[in-house]
Amino acid sequence: MTGRRSSAGATRRAVAALAIACALIVLAPATIVAVLAAGGAWLRGWQPARLYRAAAWCAPMVIAWLIAAASHGSDPLLAPYDAWLAVWHARSAGLLLTAAVDVAPAAVPLGLLLGGLAWSARIADMASAAGGRRPGAAIAFDQRQWRHQARSAAARIAAPGSVPLLTARGDFAAGATIRTVGHPARPLTTLPEARLRAHQVVIGSPGTGKTTLLLRLWAAFMAAGLRRHAAGQGGPPLIVMIDCKGGADARRIADRARRVLRDAGARSFAVWPDDATLNLWTLPPRQLTTTLVDLIEHGTGGAAYYTDVMDAVVALAVDAPPGPPVSSADFLARLDPGWLALAYSAGGYDHQLQLARAAAHQVPDVALRFRTLFRRLGPGLDGPGDFADADAWYCILEGTGELAVAEAQARAVMDLLAGYVVREPGQARPTLLAVDEFSAVARRLPIWQLYERARSLGLAVQVSAQSWHGLAPDEDERYRIATAAEGGIWLLRTAHPEPVTGLAGVRRTVDSSRTLLGFLRWSRQGNSRVRDGPVADPAIIRALDVGQAAYIYRGGVTYTQIKRLVSGPAALAAAPRAAPPPAAEVEAVPAALADISSFLDEAFGTGSA
Amino acid sequence: MVSLSAASLAERDSTGLTFVAEMYGLQQDQLAELLDLTARQIRALIGRWTQRGLAESAILSPGPPWIWLTRAGLQACGLRYTATSPALPRLAHIRATTAVRLALEHAPGYADGGAHWRSERRLRARLGGRLGNREHLPDAEVHWPDSGPAPWAGECWAIEVELTAKTVTRTTAIMRELLARTGDYGCRAAEVRVAGSPPRHDRAIYLCSPGAAATVRRAREALGTLATRIEVRGLPAAAYLQLRQRAETA
16 A cells, blocks of 8 residues: 555656656746856855846846837737747757847746745755755755855955945945845845944954954944034044053054044044043043042052042042142142142131141152052143044053053043043034953953943943953853843854854754665655754854954844955054154244235134134 | 127136036035025026036035036046045035135235135145055145235145144144145155255145134144244134034024
């Protein structure tokens, strides 16, 4: 009985195969296009949707062809049949080119559609591990497709002008899409501009293209912000980049950032503390006291007593009746028992005077600690300068060379930025704070606190690190940062991607098994089951090439080949600050210049700006 | 036979088209001010230019529409600039620079002295894309012919329009560069700064917004003796892009 049933099934299959083969031969022109389309899609790693779209784009050609047929007196409904007949007649006459031209309007869209369907069936077959001669064929197919997709994406970004920084709709284009899971498959990886103004996380080992990605994100933020500003939808954008590693590498990246951001429209770029300074003394007195106390490292337990004393002395110096100090020298001059007593000796300050006298013995110690701190910090925080002075700030903290100094600088820069944003809320400048390896210097300003503060101030924070562990000191903080990244997570090659890929979630996939019949022989019969697989595959992340990144957002992932921004030539070394003018300039000053004030008054009104 | 009105129209076309080409593009109200036309007349003129394919017009920013020349328009002016619409991030700057040029050209001493405005676009075109990252290009140059009656005849001024403040250090560096330059833009690298040669720019005129003026003044103070060659003035009131809120309240 079973044997008879299986023989009937085999016959049915043979008849069906024969019928399909006949249909394919009869529709030979469409079959040829379908084979070429499916082959092309395999070679380029395209999704079937691309072939369907191509078929849809043939619609105008088909309509024009039908109209032309109708205008020649033929029935448009019979036009495909007439063309089919004409093809066979032309082929019999040896006119292959004529035959191809005659049938193209019908064969091309039909062939693309058939090719798309066949390619879709093949992908579904391999994705469930049901296709191929051997069970391992599905894995080989997937790996081969990845190579094809990556090669296509690399070719796409190599074409000049193929990946603009911002699309016509104002979306940010990161690069060419390699593969998507749970996201729409588009040739370019584009993000709405608003996502650049949300918290983001970037993780990637050294040499994987992290800086290239960051530069592109910064340039896009600047260009999009300027575009919004020009349209009257907000103030000019501000980017503050904090490089917590320091050294020559930071200077090189700062130079690249300068060139890229200038090309994106930034008018001014400041590198702190190399060629620009900030002024710590512009902070409001209450905040200044807190910041100054936090700049000094102090212990806990018994050391808390000294912390309280220091806090009291600093508050006395900052809140003194003459007003807050205007420089570190001014502040150090106030850390003197005599000065404090004199400052508060006018009537009405009895309590402070009493406090100053009580702390007189500790004041020289406090002064010594601040003198040492300011010497190590250098002039970078002693002004003049403000975040309003430039469109982009690149702050270099020597986290590798001098950790304690870098920690103090990080604290001060963050307080200054918070102070600037709070002080000038009316300007509504969209601000991006990009911090690289901030956890290295975050002992005095925990990174979650940075996140919370930024959120309350309306800043977008972009945290980047070389690994998951570099994101924050402990696991709780890492998860807190990663889950708060509403703008998405960028993952480049890294050795331990599981915690981040876990955040992308799982998806339902079909897994098939087959029966082993003998040595290297598998049956086509087996079982399929539905199982949960990761949306972002950690194995793919581990094997990503340089410049490839996975963008994880809302339970989906887009693998993309990042387009490197090409900027102008490298800058010459910066001129030393406050250098005397070269002799040539002094010689070149004309002896006497005519007074042009009256002319400028005529043109621009009286008085200078 | 050419009628008088046709002749004046042609002159207006030539003046307006060349002006638009040199400034990258400009807003309708500034073009009306340049040609002394009413809003209706200027709309008709722009309509004629766009119809002939000489110019394009679109609303790129709050306020009146912008006009810029097409390739055909640039060719009609005999200029070999790349035809492109004004860059969105630079609209505010372009408007401010145009306002400065209009203010200068309306001053009686300008025409009497035979002064000539050399735009940034022309300077940039001379460089042919060789602008180094550190080489600063002024927003314009004003050349005063030797034969003019003005006491400053024969001078060349660098015009700098500052809408947003740079750092003092950067501004000082730009001022030094402008005042120390000896060669024309596009000259050989060896001629850019030649010791002992007369400077290219006798003065630099800074036209600043209120927000940028303090920085420019501090930068000028840091120059020492060179500060006498820097003039700082406020931007004309018409130099700013018309903000949406302002338009709504109006």
